Amino acid sequence: MRHFPAFLDLRGRHVLVLGAGEVAERKSAPLAAAGALIRRAGRFDPALLDGVVLAVGADAPEEDLLALSEAAQARGLPVNVVDRPALCSFIMPAIVDRDPVTVAIATGGAAPVLARMVRQKIEAVLPPALGALAALAGRMNAAVRRALPDLGARRRFLERMMTGAPADLALSGRIAEAEAAFARALDQAETQPVGFVHLVAAGPGDADLLTLRALRLLGEADVIVHDRQVSTAVLDMARRDAERIRITDGPAGSAALLMRLARDGRRVVRLTAGHEHDDDAAALTRAGIPHATVPGVAGSA
Structure with missing residues (x-):
């Protein structure tokens, strides 16, 4: 990843756009x-950068675009010159706007047309009213934190709300009903999370051979417990903030760790490079720990 994605708050702040044509x-x-408060100019003057937080160069003479890039970077200001990656310190992505949900797609300036094509695919998938659902979650945020101080319980509740009846109502434009359904669910929410262990087989280790269920569980887990043989590509499919623990002391240590994590209310994925989970499953059964086995792709052993 060459460019780090970030979202800037430009409300009430000055941005220079150099150029006078359609692209500008x-x-x-x-x-x-x-x-943003747009400051427009056809030719470059260093004074134009006074008080701005970023600059964009578009329909302007070559010498002005070069001067803009050099002067902005000398001041530490982010600058983008359209279709000139070498002159840019940031990339303007293709944007999917579902305010307050924003999706940005960039190719590092290598293939803007491809970024627009990806944007079109995402536009077709995301509901037009997705922003209403995000706004609902934002309005309920303080109440959820008060009712569910435990992070795990709060995360699980919100995941249910984002796919349950409140979400369906919000996406249908029935906002008042969505808020009422959300509030009712919050009144009945479990304040302490219930631990669960999924024993997931990753097959030979290729990320593209994970089952759809395995991918979903990796995205939901609080903790990933894995063998050293599990590839980085597979681990990268897990949620970014999930804790990752590599097993180093054999099956006995694995089972004891899984029991402790589950009793702490964690959602655990026990990830192996092959298909064997018999020892862990037997130990969890004896201890009364709720668990389920998720086989790998058939024939991938």
Whole structure:
């Protein structure tokens, strides 16, 4: 990853757009939509950078674009020159806007057309009212934190809300009903999480051979317990903030660890490079720990 993605708060802040043509107009529009105060100029003067937080170069003479890039970077200001990656310190992505949900797609300046194609695919998948669901979650955030101080319980509750009846109602535009359903569910929510262990087989270790269920569980787990043979590519499919623990002391240590994590209310994925989970499953059964086995792809042993 060459460019680190970040979202800037531009409300009420000045942004320089250098250029006077159609491309400059097109680049100005999303910046203005984000609340930026657009400073437009056809030719470059270093004084134009006074008080701005970033700069964009579009329809301007070559010498002005070069001067803009050099001067902005000398001041530590982010600068983008359209279709000139070598002159850029940041990339303007293709954007899917479901305010307050924003999805940005970039190719590092290598293939802007591809970024737009990916954006179109995402646009077709994300409901137009997705922002209403995010806004609902935002309004309920303080109440959820008060009712569910435990992070695990809070995360699980919110995951259910984002896929349950409140979500369906919000996406249908029935906001008042969605808020009522959300509040009712919160009143009945479990304040302490219940631990569970999924014994997941990763097959030979290729990330693209994981089952859909395995991918879903990796995205939901609080902790990933894995063998050293499990590849980095597979581990990268897990949720970014999930704890990762590599087993180093054999089956007995694995079972004891799984029991402790489950009793702490954690959602655990025990990930092996092959298909064998018999020892862990037997130990969890004897201890009365709720668990389930998720086989790998058939024939991938």
